[in-house]
Amino acid sequence: MRKFNDINYLPLRAKGSTFDSKVGTMDWVLFVLMFIYGLIIIYPFYNAFLISISPAEVYNTTPFLLYPKGVTWDNYAAVFKDSEFMGGLKITLILLFAGTAYQMFFTVITGYALSRNRWVGKNFVMNMILVTMFFGGGLIPYVVLINKLNLANTLAVLIIPGAIDTYNMLLMRNYFASLPPDLEESAKIDGANDLQIFYKVYLPMSLPMLATIGLFFAVGNWNSWYNAMLFIKDPELRPLQYVLQLKITQASSQVDNLIIDDKFSKEGLKMASVFFTIVPMMCFYPFLQKFFVKGLVVGAIKG
């Protein structure tokens, strides 16, 4: 039997209920359903891409495009030249690397400490952490806290409050706890201390799980805008998603300043920015999918 530690254990290999090789009506129904739903998922992306590459005069004269009529990359060029957007990208990249490393560090060491049973007060600390999953102070006290810590309107507010994600921490804890305890015993006999055991024995064995959690954090950082919306006033500190949000949803649209001549349509610019933000995810996602899936499956079954 495969174990969950095996990265190849994926639900993608589910067998289904039929072994008959004949293609029946049900298969056709399924195929049609799958096709339609797949289109529904893909169409908004396709449409956004189509608008982003359409010249303004095509967009303004044809209400509905099914295939490109004329291709221009001007919108993307404008997005690349947009200082707000590029500034946002810079901030997001900082979050992506520094933030992910910071979150990984604290989440993983906490998970490890909580997976060992020997120390006094472990249950107390565990309960103290679990309570926070079910009860919180709410928005106003959180804002008061950030102001008290003088974090408002700094880059740090986008990173520091995310140090430990309780869900990911428990995932990590459960993973460490599932590794054989004999390893720790024999390292102990060889004279290793807890830090060495953690660093030299348990960490190298946990690479798949570390990758999974790292990816969860990375995606979270790439997508983060909530703290920025609450606390960032300085336009230069806005992360990408927040810049994008202002461009898309604000009534006084921020793309106006980019429309220098008739060559650009507002929608074209908006969709170029949206698509620009989706592309990195699109490129990496198919390769990383199995890690995400694994994280979800392990977490739900053991957590």
Next chain:
Amino acid sequence: MNRKLIIKSNSPLNDIGNRTKQSKYLILMIIPAIIYYLVFCYFPMYGIIIAFKDYTFGTDIITSPWAESSGFGNFERVFHLPKFWSALRNTLIIGVSKLLISFVAAILMALIINEIRLRFFKKSFQTIVTFPHFLSWVIVAGLVLNIFGPSGIVYNITKATNGTAVSLTSDPDFFLPMIFSTDIWKEAGWSSIIYLATMAGISPELYEAADIDGATRFQKIWHITLPAIKPTAILLLILSIGGILSAGFDQIYNMYNPAVIEAGVADILDTYIYRSTIQSSGLLEGEGAAVGLFKSVVSFILVIMVDRIAKLCGERGII
């Protein structure tokens, strides 16, 4: 001397001391976490007393005066606001419907994926439907506006065909269906994974035996697949009940607009608190904290209740 030794080896305090000394590095590793949770989770819990005070941002919590009506003034005022009740009603409608709809959608999605027989199709389909989960609601809102919003496709087509342009995103009747369908669009594929994992664990012999008995595919799904995922389904349903009052700030915030807020269909408790305390005005800080506390307490009671019920029904509890 002898007596001292005996005390040393038997005293529980000494035992604690020794164990702590032996595990000093583990303690060292947990200290950042203790500080983190105290500061970022427990300080806000202490900050809840703002709900009972006349507090304004920038002043000191301790020295600010208690609210009138022996501290419950903020609650009294909030409970008399029609906007609060409208937000609470919307939260319940959106929270409960989203819970049920996404529950059914995830199971249906898992059944469909599970029944696809060509491995290539199954894999690509799953990749496609899982993908939107990794996008932020900001992006999803951008894509949706581009189709249904002002200057979106629907707008352009209706303008070109009958002259009256329709912007569905500002239509109050369209708001809830849009929230539910985008939730399915974004999350159904991802939520189905856990059911697929459970289905992968079903013994093929059960299906083979059913084949021999002449069962149809629907019968196999009904009598084998669904019963097999029932415990997982119940557990997940229970787990999500605690989150009903968090009907999805990210989604609502990115998809609502003044037109639907005015119509009173869009505001949920979280957006209401944010908009009327931080973004613009409408609530005092104490009142905002009171709404937040109300939400936290009700959610907590829901979690405890659900946990008790689950345990009574013989399911594994969550606490």
